[in-house]
Amino acid sequence: xxxxxxxxxPICHNLNIDDEEAFLDDLKCTFRVYAKNDxxxxxxxxxxxxxxxxxxxxxxEMVSENGNIMGIETIEAPxxxxxxxxxxxxxxxxxxxxxxDDVEIIVIPKSEIMRMMMTNPDFMQNYLAHNANxxxxxxxxxxxxxxxxxxxxxxxxxxxxxxxxxxxxTVSKTQSELAEFFSVARPSLARxxxxxxxxxxxxxxxxxxxxxxLNKMKELLV
Amino acid sequence: xxxxxxxxxPICHNLNIDDEEAFLDDLKCTFRVYAKNDxxxxxxxxxxxxxxxxxxxxxxEMVSENGNIMGIETIEAPxxxxxxxxxxxxxxxxxxxxxxDDVEIIVIPKSEIMRMMMTNPDFMQNYLAHNANxxxxxxxxxxxxxxxxxxxxxxxxxxxxxxxxxxxxTVSKTQSELAEFFSVARPSLARxxxxxxxxxxxxxxxxxxxxxxLNKMKELLV
DNA sequence: ATGGAAGTGTAACAATTGTTACACTTCCAC
DNA sequence: GTGGAAGTGTAACAATTGTTACACTTCCAT
Numbered sequence: 001x002x003x004x005x006x007x008x009x010p011i012c013h014n015l016n017i018d019d020e021e022a023f024l025d026d027l028k029c030t031f032r033v034y035a036k037n038d039x040x041x042x043x044x045x046x047x048x049x050x051x052x053x054x055x056x057x058x059x060x061e062m063v064s065e066n067g068n069i070m071g072i073e074t075i076e077a078p079x080x081x082x083x084x085x086x087x088x089x090x091x092x093x094x095x096x097x098x099x100x101d102d103v104e105i106i107v108i109p110k111s112e113i114m115r116m117m118m119t120n121p122d123f124m125q126n127y128l129a130h131n132a133n134x135x136x137x138x139x140x141x142x143x144x145x146x147x148x149x150x151x152x153x154x155x156x157x158x159x160x161x162x163x164x165x166x167x168x169x170t171v172s173k174t175q176s177e178l179a180e181f182f183s184v185a186r187p188s189l190a191r192x193x194x195x196x197x198x199x200x201x202x203x204x205x206x207x208x209x210x211x212x213x214l215n216k217m218k219e220l221l222v
Numbered sequence: 223x224x225x226x227x228x229x230x231x232p233i234c235h236n237l238n239i240d241d242e243e244a245f246l247d248d249l250k251c252t253f254r255v256y257a258k259n260d261x262x263x264x265x266x267x268x269x270x271x272x273x274x275x276x277x278x279x280x281x282x283e284m285v286s287e288n289g290n291i292m293g294i295e296t297i298e299a300p301x302x303x304x305x306x307x308x309x310x311x312x313x314x315x316x317x318x319x320x321x322x323d324d325v326e327i328i329v330i331p332k333s334e335i336m337r338m339m340m341t342n343p344d345f346m347q348n349y350l351a352h353n354a355n356x357x358x359x360x361x362x363x364x365x366x367x368x369x370x371x372x373x374x375x376x377x378x379x380x381x382x383x384x385x386x387x388x389x390x391x392t393v394s395k396t397q398s399e400l401a402e403f404f405s406v407a408r409p410s411l412a413r414x415x416x417x418x419x420x421x422x423x424x425x426x427x428x429x430x431x432x433x434x435x436l437n438k439m440k441e442l443l444v
Numbered sequence: 445a446t447g448g449a450a451g452t453g454t455a456a457c458a459a460t461t462g463t464t465a466c467a468c469t470t471c472c473a474c
Numbered sequence: 475g476t477g478g479a480a481g482t483g484t485a486a487c488a489a490t491t492g493t494t495a496c497a498c499t500t501c502c503a504t
Binding site: 062143156 | 290308312316336339347349351356357358368381406
């Protein structure tokens with residue numbers, strides 16, 4: 001099993017934790033360990049503590065009333081899980097959390113988080129920044145999903161990845177993952193991609209994409 | 223012009239502000255006033271202070287590179303505008319903010335917000351709760367947008383509004399607003415609605431909707 | 445190296461949604 | 475009350491996307 005590295009967690013940024021054990025002892029936290037595919041958190045469950053993923057990776061997914069499953073994201077250690085939820089008025093998890101590996105999670109009581117925030121300005125800044133960054137991620141994903149056509153979504157996504165240049169770049173998601181991210185069918189995504197290649201807008205080799213015609217690409221952003 | 227009521231703002235909940243003037247003086251804040259249709263905040267602008275909408279209402283909208291406009295939401299006083307943004311790593315507004323009425327906005331320096339949070343646990347709780355609630359709103363909107371069919375979106379939305387009952391309820395949005403909310407074309411939405419009425423799933427009279435067949439409704443949640 | 449799983453390309457067809465246009469109704473300010 | 479704006483209903487047609495199926499490739503663990 002890998003070891004943990006709290007300093008790499010966005011919440012602990014700049015805290016300079018020398019002695020992890022002492023730090024954690026002080027927080028009155030508890031440790032939990034899970035194996036691959038374990039259900040860590042069940043949708044609807046109350047959130048009354050802070051969950052920090054310290055080792056491994058997890059997947060979050062929403063289950064609709066008729067059993068349909070929608071993946072949201074994967075989270076890799078070290079990162080908090082649903083840091084915002086702890087303080088929300090309706091503090092029930094809106095999703096399942098499932099272990100993708102061997103996983104360790106640290107559970108910290110809300111009161112301890114409050115205390116840390118009141119006494120440590122850096123920690124408070126980190127916590128707020130983390131929440132803010134998540135809000136931004138959600139907002140841009142919303143913007144993406146509100147684009148109606150698949151080519152439009154692709155243009156938005158690829159232009160962002162390419163940082164508006166015509167230099168080659170690597171897309172880490174597979175086509176299937178991209179299709180799920182866009183909430184469209186996989187063959188439809190493949191069709192759009194191959195049409196864009198035919199039209200000389202992009203080129204694709206494995207996971208390396210290149211935008212050939214920036215102007216045509218931007219026209220797709222209807 | 224209406225008057226302000228800070229105590230009604232979620233950020234000031236339970237602070238019991240008796241003397242608004244004194245409270246605001248203490249915060250070293252500045253006041254800004256806008257008329258209807260004024261551009262209050264421009265997309266891309268840096269966010270280096272806390273913006274609180276104290277009087278009136280505003281609309282936020284994103285402008286894509288080719289000039290396409292997408293409305294996000296309207297905010298009514300008293301509420302913060304983009305409270306999270308202040309602490310994010312990329313603290314530029316992702317949207318325009320436009321006055322819908324006569325508007326007053328209070329601008330509070332980041333340092334003052336930090337100070338308030340460190341010294342006033344209630345304020346900190348409020349701030350965190352507000353961010354957390356916004357995250358939840360965004361998450362459920364994401365879930366909504368990821369549903370592929372219009373009827374599915376309608377089912378999700380209306381079931382939530384009806385709180386899963388077959389009792390009549392009022393939908394505050396017009397069909398056009400709903401269509402924009404779902405990011406679909408207005409006539410398409412109208413078609414879906416009338417088909418659902420024909421199929422005996424719902425009934426509509428003006429803005430009062432009733433779910434007649436809860437089971438059929440839930441089947442639409444693909 | 446090899447078998448199986450995962451990922452990709454593509455085709456035919458079905459289903460859904462968008463577009464455009466126009467008539468009609470409701471609402472509201474004057 | 476009246477005119478105009480906003481909201482709604484609906485139709486024909488175009489465009490896009492989904493579904494299903496299958497062949498092929500790549501990747502990876504044994």
